[in-house]
Amino acid sequence: MAEETVVPMMFLFLFLLMKRRAEFEGASIERRNDAQRRLRLRQYFQQRQRKMILMVMARGGCRCNCRTRIWCKPRTSDWWERVVMKDFQPNDWLENFRMSKETFFHICNKLKPMVSRRNTHLRPALPLEKRVAVAFWRLATNVEYRIISHLFGIGRSTVCKCVREVCHAIVSLLKPLYLKMPANQEYETIAQMFGRKWDFPQCVGAIDSCHIPIIAPPQYHKDYLNKQGWHSVVLQGVVDDSGKFWDVCTGFSGSSLDTKNLRNSALWRMATEGRLFPDCSRDILRTPVKYLLIGSSSYPLQEWLLKPYSETAKLTQHQLVFNYRLSQAHTVIDEAFGRLRARWQCLLKRNDCSLELIPTMITACCILHNICEKHNDSFNNDWRGVLGQEEFPQPKQVMSDNTVDRQAEEIRQVLSTYFISQGES
Incomplete structure (x- = not known):
């Protein structure tokens, strides 16, 4: 009888013991959670108090340097505010920003919708003109962000952000205004100027490519290695008679050929679809000749794109004269690339x-x-002096397409005869 009463008592004792232990552990967890909750509340109120102090300082008329000192190292913008904005002469603007003061502020006004920023309660925004000047200094000199940071009195990350934002704003806002396909009447004007300057009829542009040095990308090391042995991206451009670009396509790897780049561009797609030029032809020696471009020997011969005769074979007098006329007119894009790279040296040095x-x-x-x-x-x-001292000379162009277009060959022969007849007259 005693054993029957002892066993239930033992189970009851164990049950009460385990219950007490669970209550103790639950109370301990609750105390720990309560302590963590009080700590979070304390941190929240401290942060809120700190933010209120900063807002009071900002609204209380505290000077700019006092506010920004909380967030960054003390820097001075005296050079920009006093020297550039007040003491710079026209030659200083041209030498440092590669343009006149009037052009600089004209561009700033155009970029205002995307580049300007508003002041906050914590710090004043960087002025629009200063943002644009930082980007132009980088484009004109290609110096390190650290040097520009010290010069303008801003952080290196701010320099990087200004360059990126201004470049994107220029492409988004100014490309539709200053780098676009000519209108029908403009094509006629360009053709007349090519004929007047170089006596090359129906030519509305010269096309060529230029290699821009870059740091070797680790994942595409071989793709961007050009024939000269350095890494680059290719810029394909078309210019008018005055050396202004009306079509550019860039980003191709340095190892790609001009023919491949052209076939992958929007220019080729528009030409093959018949949308590149208006249907306006001129009879030359009783042969209709439409608007056309002129390129180097590395480009394919097309009805809308003429290139010189290959000098590997023995050329006739007609062919030699055609090559000479084409090379004279084609110098306009060589001059344009030279002025472009001399003015904006980020395209000349390794980027x-x-x-x-x-x-x-x-x-x-x-x-x-x-x-x-x-x-x-x-x-x-x-500025051209840097072109003769460049560390990365342009690779020699390679003739990569020997395809013969029958209509293009006929146009080339007609123009060869036309040049000879012009010389005789």
């Missing part, structure tokens, strides 16, 4: 920007080139 930003930066430089040329900003011929 350490990300591979995603470089095509946008190159296109932005072409747009700025057109703006400066249109506004007749002076070009300092001393």
